[in-house]
Amino acid sequence: MFNVYILKSEKDSKFYIGSTKNIEQRLYRHNKGLVKSTKNRIPFVLVYCEEFLTLSEARRRERQIKSYKGGKAFDNLIKNMRR
Numbered sequence: 802m803f804n805v806y807i808l809k810s811e812k813d814s815k816f817y818i819g820s821t822k823n824i825e826q827r828l829y830r831h832n833k834g835l836v837k838s839t840k841n842r843i844p845f846v847l848v849y850c851e852e853f854l855t856l857s858e859a860r861r862r863e864r865q866i867k868s869y870k871g872g873k874a875f876d877n878l879i880k881n882m883r884r
Contacts, residue, residue: 803859805866807849807879810842816879817845818867820859824850848879 804824808817808831817839821827828847834840853859869875 803853803856805851805853805859805862806847807866808839808845809848810839811844811846812842815842816848816870816875817842818863818870820856820863822856 803820803822804827805820806818806824806827808819808828809815810817817831819827824847828845830836831839831845832843834843839845851859851862853862866875866878869878
């Protein structure tokens with residue numbers, strides 16, 4: 802299984818969207834500062850996650866969510882997940 806995830810930085814309240822095969826390991830790497838693009842924004846909390854059977858499906862959904870970023874569709878996605 803592959804995951805698409807959204808992390809929220811507790812430092813600056815900004816979001817990071819990504820995909821991975823192992824969500825626990827990926828969150829660990831983000832929070833240990835091992836991911837170059839996020840190391841200055843730790844710590845992170847997982848606020849959204851979806852599972853897919855294939856990497857191509859996950860990457861397609863990741864691109865779709867990134868296109869929402871900053872818009873109403875992104876806000877609705879996050880809001881609906883927190884219920």
